[in-house]
């Protein structure tokens with residue numbers, strides 16, 4: 588399946604849409620309308636709001652469901668903005684079509700599940716071509732950094748006859764990533780764009796960021812990298828939001844951001860990827876420091892046991908075993924054996940010092 592200009596139609600017809608914005612969830616008619624009116628004022632062209640919310644744990648706010656579609660219709664009628672929401676099943680899609688929703692997106696959890704994507708694709712395939720062409724479809728990246736799964740979801744929709752298609756980069760969940768809620772891994776959307784240059788590519792800085800202060804800088808990075816546009820979570824009162832409260836910005840903040848965004852400042856993509864690598868190094872160093880602290884804590888514990896049992900602190904045979912075990916792994920890990928030897932020597936020396944000096948140190952409180 589070729590994702591190229593012959594198989595795609597312009598996503599928004601005649602229009603260029605750079606900014607989609609709106610709350611994570613449509614929580615009430617008042618919150619939806621208050622946010623929408625302010626966003627229309629700020630020049631937003633497409634209003635987004637979640638109606639069905641996928642939540643990590645049960646008991647969270649799962650969206651207002653079908654009644655919220657009426658509020659989106661009202662937004663469309665009163666502001667002229669197009670309206671967009673997330674669909675996770677064929678049933679959601681049918682309800683959206685019935686309500687005259689202009690654009691739908693498949694969320695990151697849905698895209699990670701080929702059964703769910705196929706079910707939605709089949710629902711599109713069953714529609715008339717006119718109905719299918721009446722809605723724009725945006726495909727978020729899957730939660731896991733798997734570009735084939737992302738492209739596969741787009742191909743399933745294309746095969747079902749969907750022509751108004753785009754991708755949304757919203758970052759990838761990863762263990763140990765602390766700076767961003769979802770690691771941007773810019774190399775993946777860059778690769779998607781290399782493989783499918785005709786496919787519009789939007790960035791969702793809100794879900795990458797996880798906190799409002801990072802949304803602006805990420806939005807600028809995406810513009811620098813020549814993304815086609817942005818989808819940004821905005822709430823009239825972010826502190827009271829029922830989902831994703833920390834990452835939503837006010838309509839006023841969005842208006843400020845739109846004014847300061849420098850469009851398409853031709854990016855040095857290399858710089859951006861380099862920045863990301865530096866952040867990865869910082870995060871690995873964070874973990875290394877924690878691990879070193881834990882290792883020294885265990886060393887002090889060993890020191891205590893050895894003292895209690897009148898054992899010698901340095902046991903050369905144990906040290907030799909330790910070095911041999913690690914040197915045997917050096918090759919596989921692409922580590923220089925000389926470096927491994929040197930590193931372990933320093934580590935061992937400090938561990939011995941900790942064992943000897945543990946009495947003079949503070950009580951461990953790990």
Ligand code: PEP
Nearest residue numbers: 611637694695696757794
């Ligand atoms: C959302 O856009 O509110 C959402 C749930 O997004 P994602 O699927 O990227 O987590």
Ligand code: MN
Nearest residue numbers: 611820830831
């Ligand atoms: Mn959200």
